[in-house]
Amino acid sequence: MVVTLDDIKTVSVVGAGQMGRGIGAVAALAGYDVFVNDIDESQLAAAEEEIEWSYGKAVDNDSATEAETEAALDRIRFTTDLDEAVSDADFVTEAAIEKQSVKEDIFADLDRAAHREAILATNTSGLNITRLAEVTDRPGQVVGTHWFNPPMLMDLVEVIVTEHTEESAVEAAEALVESFGKTPIRCRRDIPSFIVNRLMRPYGEEPAWMVYRGEHTMREIDAAMKYGEGFPMGPFELADYTGAIQLRVEGADDHLEDDRPLSYETDVCPLLYQLYEKGRYGRKTDAGYYDYADRDEPEIPVDAGQGFDALLVWAPIVNEAAKLVQHDVATPEDIDTGARLGGNWPQGPLEKADEVGADAVLSRLTEVASRHERTAKVAETLPCDLLVEKADAGEAFY
Numbered sequence: 001m002v003v004t005l006d007d008i009k010t011v012s013v014v015g016a017g018q019m020g021r022g023i024g025a026v027a028a029l030a031g032y033d034v035f036v037n038d039i040d041e042s043q044l045a046a047a048e049e050e051i052e053w054s055y056g057k058a059v060d061n062d063s064a065t066e067a068e069t070e071a072a073l074d075r076i077r078f079t080t081d082l083d084e085a086v087s088d089a090d091f092v093t094e095a096a097i098e099k100q101s102v103k104e105d106i107f108a109d110l111d112r113a114a115h116r117e118a119i120l121a122t123n124t125s126g127l128n129i130t131r132l133a134e135v136t137d138r139p140g141q142v143v144g145t146h147w148f149n150p151p152m153l154m155d156l157v158e159v160i161v162t163e164h165t166e167e168s169a170v171e172a173a174e175a176l177v178e179s180f181g182k183t184p185i186r187c188r189r190d191i192p193s194f195i196v197n198r199l200m201r202p203y204g205e206e207p208a209w210m211v212y213r214g215e216h217t218m219r220e221i222d223a224a225m226k227y228g229e230g231f232p233m234g235p236f237e238l239a240d241y242t243g244a245i246q247l248r249v250e251g252a253d254d255h256l257e258d259d260r261p262l263s264y265e266t267d268v269c270p271l272l273y274q275l276y277e278k279g280r281y282g283r284k285t286d287a288g289y290y291d292y293a294d295r296d297e298p299e300i301p302v303d304a305g306q307g308f309d310a311l312l313v314w315a316p317i318v319n320e321a322a323k324l325v326q327h328d329v330a331t332p333e334d335i336d337t338g339a340r341l342g343g344n345w346p347q348g349p350l351e352k353a354d355e356v357g358a359d360a361v362l363s364r365l366t367e368v369a370s371r372h373e374r375t376a377k378v379a380e381t382l383p384c385d386l387l388v389e390k391a392d393a394g395e396a397f398y
């Protein structure tokens with residue numbers, strides 16, 4: 001059985017898209033023998049080309065030598081044959097498309113094809129990992145390892161534990177991530193969207209409601225968060241960049257059907273549906289919240305956010321972070337590390353809470369909640385017990 005890092009020599013990646021090829025590149029550069037598998041031959045060819053390109057970039061910026069990248073390339077094998085890809089693997093990461101049924105089929109195949117000792121991981125962004133574990137005969141050796149895009153450059157990997165996962169498998173996964181030169185944070189429960197994407201959600205969501213209700217403008221909020229608070233992008237600019245409008249609208253029903261702990265209760269803001277129906281998905285369609293036909297970047301005047309209270313945006317995020325601590329999903333340190341490394345945020349939400357005081361956060365959250373009509377949305381902005389306790393006692397999270 002794979003119980004420690006020393007047992008891991010060969011790493012396989014199933015699904016050679018954007019993420020799988022990046023994970024394979026990182027693993028090979030760290031010295032592991034790597035198999036990259038896909039059902040689509042052309043994806044394997046594209047993966048090989050992109051890995052070579054990314055290794056060239058690594059040499060250019062002095063993060064690897066030419067000898068190291070050449071040796072790494074020699075360690076990678078590309079194949080459409082799943083049995084060949086995983087029969088020698090000690091650690092398999094599935095990075096195929098984000099569909100529960102597809103992933104369950106893959107996990108059943110992996111359980112049959114991989115040796116009995118291997119750990120099976122998934123790169124899902126938030127699907128039900130417990131159910132993936134349950135289609136195998138080794139639920140204790142199934143774990144989530146959620147990477148950030150692009151894997152070669154992003155430092156963070158969330159390691160997700162299901163109720164079946166054995167501690168030895170979690171520790172081996174975390175040690176493997178560290179051996180890749182990445183930082184693991186532990187998500188102790190299999191909840192929708194894990195840690196970082198749960199923080200990202202209110203960052204996009206609450207500002208959308210504020211604009212929908214006509215209380216603030218996009219440029220006002222984007223400028224305040226970007227230039228005032230130091231986020232890499234404001235919430236609307238970020239949504240256009242990631243394609244969040246399409247993802248949220250198309251994924252809305254999946255979330256409503258999710259019965260795991262801490263499942264979402266909310267509706268999607270109607271503003272997103274209005275944009276979606278016009279085909280305004282973000283940058284890739286040349287229009288989202290902003291128009292991109294004539295420019296690559298939205299025009300956000302630096303001083304447009306003056307007077308906007310950024311704590312109104314922070315408050316629901318802090319509440320979400322406090323909820324994760326209260327429900328024993330993650331430590332404050334891991335939550336804040338996730339925000340900094342996964343979102344490139346200037347600080348984590350619980351660091352922010354300690355800076356301004358939980359009582360200030362609570363008062364803004366109460367204001368945000370009072371602006372919502374009586375919908376499921378109200379439930380999601382209700383302060384969690386831990387935040388109220390911290391505010392009442394005047395206590396910090398650290």
Ligand SMILES: NC(=O)c1ccc[n+]([C@@H]2O[C@H](COP(=O)([O-])OP(=O)(O)OC[C@H]3O[C@@H](n4cnc5c(N)ncnc54)[C@H](O)[C@@H]3O)[C@@H](O)[C@H]2O)c1
Nearest residue numbers: 015016017018019038039040043095096097098124125149
């Ligand atoms: N793109 C991101 O920013 C990001 C970030 C974190 C996690 N993820 C998650 O990583 C996974 C992959 O995302 P992506 O962006 O790389 O997707 P992608 O669409 O770029 O690649 C998916 C690949 O999976 C292949 N595939 C489909 N069915 C397969 C099967 N049965 N066996 C083997 N390969 C199969 C496809 O041919 C394709 O090459 C998803 O679960 C996604 O939610 C994505």
